[in-house]
Amino acid sequence: xxxxxxxxxxxxxxxxxxxxxxxxxxxxxxxxxxxxxxxxxxxxxxxxxxxxxxxxxxxxxxxxxxxxxxxxxxxxxxxxxxxxxxxxxxxxxxxxxxxxxxxxxxxxxxxxxxxxxxxxxxxxxxx
Amino acid sequence: xxxxxxxxxxxxxxxxxxxxxxxxxxxxxxxxxxxxxxxxxxxxxxxxxxxxxxxxxxxxxxxxxxxxxxxxxxxxxxxxxxxxxxxxxxxxxxxxxxxxxxxxxxxxxxxxxxxxxxxxxxxxxxxxxxxxxxxxxxxxxxxxxxxxxxxxxxxxxxxxxxxxxxxxxxxxxxxxxxxxxxxxxxxxxxxxxxxxxxxxxxxxxxxxxxxxxxxxxxxxxxxxxxxx
Amino acid sequence: xxxxxxxxxxxxxxxxxxxxxxxxxxxxxxxxxxxxxxxxxxxxxxxxxxxxxxxxxxxxxxxxxxxxxxxxxxxxxxxxxxxxxxx
Numbered sequence: 001x002x003x004x005x006x007x008x009x010x011x012x013x014x015x016x017x018x019x020x021x022x023x024x025x026x027x028x029x030x031x032x033x034x035x036x037x038x039x040x041x042x043x044x045x046x047x048x049x050x051x052x053x054x055x056x057x058x059x060x061x062x063x064x065x066x067x068x069x070x071x072x073x074x075x076x077x078x079x080x081x082x083x084x085x086x087x088x089x090x091x092x093x094x095x096x097x098x099x100x101x102x103x104x105x106x107x108x109x110x111x112x113x114x115x116x117x118x119x120x121x122x123x124x125x126x127x
Numbered sequence: 128x129x130x131x132x133x134x135x136x137x138x139x140x141x142x143x144x145x146x147x148x149x150x151x152x153x154x155x156x157x158x159x160x161x162x163x164x165x166x167x168x169x170x171x172x173x174x175x176x177x178x179x180x181x182x183x184x185x186x187x188x189x190x191x192x193x194x195x196x197x198x199x200x201x202x203x204x205x206x207x208x209x210x211x212x213x214x215x216x217x218x219x220x221x222x223x224x225x226x227x228x229x230x231x232x233x234x235x236x237x238x239x240x241x242x243x244x245x246x247x248x249x250x251x252x253x254x255x256x257x258x259x260x261x262x263x264x265x266x267x268x269x270x271x272x273x274x275x276x277x278x279x280x281x282x283x284x285x286x287x288x289x290x291x292x293x294x295x296x297x298x299x300x301x302x303x304x305x306x307x308x309x310x311x312x313x314x315x316x317x318x319x320x321x322x323x324x325x326x327x328x329x330x331x332x333x334x335x336x337x338x339x340x341x342x343x344x345x346x347x348x349x350x351x352x353x354x355x
Numbered sequence: 356x357x358x359x360x361x362x363x364x365x366x367x368x369x370x371x372x373x374x375x376x377x378x379x380x381x382x383x384x385x386x387x388x389x390x391x392x393x394x395x396x397x398x399x400x401x402x403x404x405x406x407x408x409x410x411x412x413x414x415x416x417x418x419x420x421x422x423x424x425x426x427x428x429x430x431x432x433x434x435x436x437x438x439x440x441x442x
Contacts, residue, residue: 024407025363027404031367031370031397033207033211034370034396034397035373036211036369036373037206038373039376040215042217045248050210051389052248054210055399057204058203059399059403063403066406069410077148077151081149082418085419085423089422090426093392093429093430094242096433098250098262099250102221106383113219113267114221114222114272116260117251
């Protein structure tokens with residue numbers, strides 16, 4: 001029995017369940033937002049934003065939840081490693097994809113209010 | 128010399144730590160196999176050593192990490208809201224941010240960090256002039272760009288305070304950028320190298336003397352930093 | 356708890372469907388690789404959510420593997436595309 005027991009469900013819904021519920025719902029919402037962003041955003045560069053950022057928060061929430069509910073050295077180190085690598089590789093992948101998209105003109109210029117890369121002084125678009 | 132040893136040792140220790148993290152146990156067996164494997168990896172997959180500055184301020188490192196976490200949460204919620212809100216009108220921007228660091232490591236970490244903070248993705252990096260080209264989502268007008276640029280420079284500032292070299296700190300204090308210094312140096316070299324030639328005409332020489340005055344102290348510290 | 360499982364399942368399925376739609380429809384190969392990244396991340400979230408709800412840690416190594424090697428696909432496609440100026 002936990003000392004703090006909310007128990008407003010018939011299946012023993014305690015504080016740990018509440019934390020899990022909130023974090024899982026947050027992650028699910030982030031996944032949903034990423035999917036919607038992929039469908040709605042107009043060009044590759046905008047979709048990259050939707051693809052990179054919400055997932056990081058979703059994954060941090062989920063992994064933190066797993067690590068906290070099963071607190072041990074092995075779990076926490078693995079959780080730290082997962083977040084570290086996802087946080088390190090996702091921006092790198094986004095950068096590679098974004099650069100490829102820009103160099104192959106896979107973006108809409110009509111929705112850019114400022115563009116300082118096309119008009120930079122030594123504008124050699126290395127291919 | 129100290130920085131050289133450190134530059135080799137830090138990645139090695141990082142690999143050992145990573146190995147122990149992956150096993151999830153801090154035992155002698157994990158340590159010994161980790162050291163062996165880290166040695167094997169750093170010999171077989173040799174990479175040019177990253178020049179570390181040799182200084183690390185734990186307090187500012189912590190500040191950077193906490194701020195990064197806050198920014199990740201904010202950015203995720205912001206992007207989620209932009210994706211889900213009913214009336215979405217696309218309006219983006221690509222803008223340049225001249226940085227103040229010459230260190231590859233700080234530049235890379237800045238790029239990684241600002242890919243996670245609100246509304247920006249690194250499109251291109253000009254390594255010589257230390258300039259980042261960023262793509263930002265949902266920028267309604269050109270007036271919003273300076274605020275975004277300030278946010279990026281604040282991220283870089285926290286990183287330099289945490290682990291930048293003395294050279295970078297000096298540039299941070301005076302507010303000079305690497306790109307500006309390079310331009311001033313080039314202009315001065317052109318003016319000094321061939322004073323009578325036709326290429327170094329009046330406007331070029333004039334701008335060189337003008338910009339040479341205000342960034343003279345910076346380039347002085349910079350050449351000093353390169354020598355040590 | 357079952358209500359939360361259902362809601363989270365619907366939201367994640369929605370996200371995955373969005374990504375799948377973009378993979379099928381996507382005008383360029385870059386769209387498709389971005390969308391498949393999102394699909395992988397959604398799968399990671401789903402695996403983690405199952406762990407969190409059922410209170411076990413058996414699949415953490417799976418998440419680590421996905422976090423480590425998720426980058427390989429998009430980087431190789433991006434390199435391939437930027438060298439070969441096509442869709």
